[in-house]
Amino acid sequence: MAVAYKVLGNIQQKMGSGNQRQTAKQNYLKAISLDGKDATVYANLGSIYAQDKLWEQAISCYQRAIALKPDFAGVYRNLTKAWTQVGKLSEAADCWYQSYILEPENITSDQYINLGNTLCRQGQLTRAISCYERATDLDKNDAAAYNNLAYTLKLQGKLNEKL
Secondary structure, rough: OOHHHHHHHHHHHHOOOHHHHHHHHHHHHHHHHOOOOOOHHHHHHHHHHOOOOOOHHHHHHHHHHHHOOOOOHHHHHHHHHHHHOOOOOHHHHHHHHHHHOOHHOOHHHHHHHHHHHHHOOOOOOOHHHHHHHHHHHHHHOOHHHHHHHHHHHHOOOOHHHHO
């Protein structure tokens, strides 16, 4: 029976109007009350809350989805946006990083550099280095990636180790 409420919720959510979205939310809540083990229901409910700018509720749903399915890259991306909206930039960067680890085939060199820059500003130098290294793996001619990698290695005192 929970699957039926999930499917109804999916259809109503795709229809997009405010009323349909609210009905979808009620169907997702009913699906959860019948079977709270489907990560996609929590993810979809979180997306509705995010559309309504109810960030704390969205975060809670996304976290529950991840608890049920830790390799759910799309939810990490959505959670990144929600954390950003509430000003929790460190949490956002952690989710951003996790989504890149889970789906590296979809990430460009520039995206790795942007995340690396964010992580570097937050003092997460090891993760920043990993991003810059991935960027250089994707584009051997990306001067910005090499420059940022060298700078971050220097900050860690490890530049000579890599030479």
